[in-house]
Amino acid sequence: MEDLIKHWKGETVITRFDRPSGAWILIAIHSTHLGPAAGGTRMKTYPDVVSALQDAQRLAEAMTYKLALSGLNFGGAKAVIAVPENLAPDARPDLLRRYGKLIRQLGGLFNTGADIGTSATDMDLIAETGAPYVFGRTPSAGGAGSSGAATALGVLAGMEVASERIFGARSLKDRRVLVQGTGSVGGALIDYLQSAGARVMFSDVEEGAICHFRDGLGLECVPAEEVYHIECDIFAPCAGGQVLNAQTISQLKCRVVAGGANNQLAEPKDAERLRQRGILYAPDYVVNAGGAIFLVGMETHSWTRHKAENMVTEGIQDALSHIFDLALTQDITTEAAARQVAEQRLSPGS
Ligand code: PHE
Numbered sequence: 001m002e003d004l005i006k007h008w009k010g011e012t013v014i015t016r017f018d019r020p021s022g023a024w025i026l027i028a029i030h031s032t033h034l035g036p037a038a039g040g041t042r043m044k045t046y047p048d049v050v051s052a053l054q055d056a057q058r059l060a061e062a063m064t065y066k067l068a069l070s071g072l073n074f075g076g077a078k079a080v081i082a083v084p085e086n087l088a089p090d091a092r093p094d095l096l097r098r099y100g101k102l103i104r105q106l107g108g109l110f111n112t113g114a115d116i117g118t119s120a121t122d123m124d125l126i127a128e129t130g131a132p133y134v135f136g137r138t139p140s141a142g143g144a145g146s147s148g149a150a151t152a153l154g155v156l157a158g159m160e161v162a163s164e165r166i167f168g169a170r171s172l173k174d175r176r177v178l179v180q181g182t183g184s185v186g187g188a189l190i191d192y193l194q195s196a197g198a199r200v201m202f203s204d205v206e207e208g209a210i211c212h213f214r215d216g217l218g219l220e221c222v223p224a225e226e227v228y229h230i231e232c233d234i235f236a237p238c239a240g241g242q243v244l245n246a247q248t249i250s251q252l253k254c255r256v257v258a259g260g261a262n263n264q265l266a267e268p269k270d271a272e273r274l275r276q277r278g279i280l281y282a283p284d285y286v287v288n289a290g291g292a293i294f295l296v297g298m299e300t301h302s303w304t305r306h307k308a309e310n311m312v313t314e315g316i317q318d319a320l321s322h323i324f325d326l327a328l329t330q331d332i333t334t335e336a337a338a339r340q341v342a343e344q345r346l347s348p349g350s
Pocket of ligand 1: 038039040041111112113114115116135147262288289291292295
């Protein structure tokens with residue numbers, strides 16, 4: 001734990017053990033260079049506190065890049081609430097309220113929203129004590145609601161740009177797209193892909209999701225253990241992080257990777273591994289910025305939903321096209337190109 005904090009390139013780590021619930025609240029603030037830090041709250045059970053902190057730190061760094069590339073005036077952060085496996089459902093609201101109080105005490109240093117394991121309803125609870133530093137409350141509580149669909153819209157825009165480069169056409173009609181994870185982003189992405197005429201396959205580990213998308217919508221379900229060697233045009237990771245590693249990359253039979261999950265690469269070298277295999281990688285924090293653009297746009301800049309959706313699509317298309325051009329002309333990975341663009345905005349003089 002000490003080493004993780006000592007060697008981290010971010011600014012601040014806040015740790016709180018929430019005694020009544022037995023949960024650890026970890027807030028990693030990576031950068032406030034562009035403004036107050038923002039990032040979602042991830043709530044899940046981790047094997048230990050160290051892996052929870054590591055996750056928070058990595059995710060916070062990705063938020064810095066995501067927000068820098070989207071042109072938003074926020075720095076990057078992330079919160080993890082590492083809950084015990086047996087957390088009683090009725091202990092949850094008070095845990096979220098205590099967490100909200102902590103956010104309020106931070107006085108705007110950290111702004112949050114939903115992420116894996118939290119929802120717009122949870123944001124309402126957090127905002128009871130954490131307002132005004134909470135994005136994505138339900139519309140009835142005055143928020144913009146879930147950002148999952150906006151994130152999916154941005155991923156779709158990224159897929160179109162990548163398709164144009166690889167297949168010569170933006171249209172996703174008849175493209176075989178494999179969506180890993182059918183949560184709030186993956187599920188919405190499937191809807192968009194179906195409307196665009198793509199041939200959608202999916203994988204999930206939850207029985208309920210499998211029933212809905214396979215039996216309800218008639219989509220092809222791929223067993224979770226086979227997901228990395230299924231032949232498809234586009235692979236869309238929309239579940240956990242670190243799914244692209246030496247082993248999985250060597251199995252992939254796709255031409256493009258573009259998905260909503262954060263931190264898809266297990267290590268920086270994986271970007272080069274994808275390039276070597278001739279797979280066009282749309283960097284995760286570029287194409288999954290839709291949620292952040294949507295929430296900040298609607299709740300800070302008072303954009304209409306229509307404007308927010310247009311800004312998501314156009315912003316991500318432009319950013320990704322520029323990054324693909326840069327990668328090509330400089331003969332570097334798309335990940336390195338994305339980093340370069342973000343770092344320009346983050347450099348001390350700018
Ligand atoms: N958790 C989402 C993300 O990773 C949405 C979000 C963005 C939440 C910004 C809060 C702040 O992009």
